[in-house]
Amino acid sequence: MPLPPANPSTTPPQTSPSYWGNYSDSLMPTLNGVVDYVNEARVRLQDQVSPYRYLDQELVNALNFTLLQTARFRSDLFVYNFRARGQIQSFILNPLTNAPDNTYVDIDPQFRGAIVDGICGVAMMRDQEDFADARSTSFLNLFMQGLIGKGGLGPVVGGAGPGRPG
Amino acid sequence: MSEEPCQEALEILASAKALLMGASDNHLVITLHRTFKEFFDDSNCWTENIGIMVVPNTLDYPIRPITGEIIRLQAVLDQNNVLQPAVLLQDLETLHFLYPYNNVQPMTAIVSKNVTSPYREGKPFVPFVLKEIYRNYGIGILDGLVGWMMSDDGQSYSNQAKGMGRLMRFRNTIAKARTSASHMNTLGGQSWAYPQGFRVTSQKGGVSTFNMNPSPITAR
Numbered sequence: 001m002p003l004p005p006a007n008p009s010t011t012p013p014q015t016s017p018s019y020w021g022n023y024s025d026s027l028m029p030t031l032n033g034v035v036d037y038v039n040e041a042r043v044r045l046q047d048q049v050s051p052y053r054y055l056d057q058e059l060v061n062a063l064n065f066t067l068l069q070t071a072r073f074r075s076d077l078f079v080y081n082f083r084a085r086g087q088i089q090s091f092i093l094n095p096l097t098n099a100p101d102n103t104y105v106d107i108d109p110q111f112r113g114a115i116v117d118g119i120c121g122v123a124m125m126r127d128q129e130d131f132a133d134a135r136s137t138s139f140l141n142l143f144m145q146g147l148i149g150k151g152g153l154g155p156v157v158g159g160a161g162p163g164r165p166g
Numbered sequence: 167m168s169e170e171p172c173q174e175a176l177e178i179l180a181s182a183k184a185l186l187m188g189a190s191d192n193h194l195v196i197t198l199h200r201t202f203k204e205f206f207d208d209s210n211c212w213t214e215n216i217g218i219m220v221v222p223n224t225l226d227y228p229i230r231p232i233t234g235e236i237i238r239l240q241a242v243l244d245q246n247n248v249l250q251p252a253v254l255l256q257d258l259e260t261l262h263f264l265y266p267y268n269n270v271q272p273m274t275a276i277v278s279k280n281v282t283s284p285y286r287e288g289k290p291f292v293p294f295v296l297k298e299i300y301r302n303y304g305i306g307i308l309d310g311l312v313g314w315m316m317s318d319d320g321q322s323y324s325n326q327a328k329g330m331g332r333l334m335r336f337r338n339t340i341a342k343a344r345t346s347a348s349h350m351n352t353l354g355g356q357s358w359a360y361p362q363g364f365r366v367t368s369q370k371g372g373v374s375t376f377n378m379n380p381s382p383i384t385a386r
Binding site: 073074076077080081082083084108110111147148149150 | 187188190191192193195196285287288289290320321322
């Protein structure tokens with residue numbers, strides 16, 4: 001894709017050639033494909049070192065559940081896509097690599113962060129420790145706020161860790 | 167004629183997005199389309215003159231606008247600017263004269279238009295509208311778009327009170343557009359077919375009251 005003219009007031013960084021690209025759709029590089037969502041969720045879940053606490057399959061499932069919830073709160077993000085007949089996307093692991101791939105997740109850029117929060121919240125729901133419950137709830141609240149909230153996002157909260165009640 | 171969205175359309179969408187926290191692009195485009203639908207349907211301010219060549223023994227003539235789609239017929243004028251009795255059939259693309267003509271002659275159908283489908287390749291796309299419409303009524307159209315959006319329930323941008331206010335301003339713009347269109351965009355001008363009470367030709371009820379000695383002024 002040819003780059004648009006550089007903004008004369010600033011110099012676009014050489015390390016990011018798409019910096020001045022079209023960010024309104026699938027060309028937006030941030031949180032573009034399934035693997036981007038899974039990787040970002042692992043950062044927030046502090047689960048970046050193999051063997052993973054949350055399997056790739058589990059996080060992709062969490063993405064699918066999150067999209068289902070998103071369609072409930074913000075159906076306008078899906079129903080107008082006649083190419084997909086208004087259906088909600090659903091993903092699987094790449095059959096060849098058995099890992100998340102770059103399949104595009106068709107979500108407006110301004111809601112992609114909320115989707116990651118939703119993935120984290122859904123993933124942490126399986127845990128039973130008090131701090132994980134609170135943190136999961138916090139992520140799900142962030143997810144809701146990102147989709148239909150009116151104000152700013154609240155802080156990520158959580159209780160003390162296991163063995164340190166209170 | 168290019169159907170790419172003009173700068174004015176993009177500016178309205180950008181303004182609406184800035185006013186409506188959390189609005190999705192697709193919903194904005196669809197709602198803009200809905201706003202235009204109401205605007206043009208109630209104001210009849212987007213018109214096109216379509217030339218037709220009338221031939222003997224033919225009553226039906228297909229008409230097609232260059233842009234937009236026809237919603238109703240305003241008038242049919244012959245080459246002497248005299249109104250001719252005709253109706254628009256149900257398909258909104260066929261002009262039907264009530265009476266046949268003996269001579270080949272050019273006529274002009276004046277039609278009201280509205281926006282076409284807001285989709286391109288399965289995705290919402292900004293509907294094409296003449297940029298002159300934005301020049302005259304851009305602020306009112308923004309009011310309509312934002313008002314419609316704010317009237318949605320359960321969204322971060324929902325605001326019933328402000329939405330109502332915006333929609334009232336939008337309705338005011340529609341009224342102004344309707345008046346302006348009937349005066350052919352003249353300030354303080356008379357109606358397009360003045361004086362209405364003394365018109366000597368009429369299409370009311372599809373019944374022609376043909377004037378034997380029409381004056382070109384009558385139809386203008």
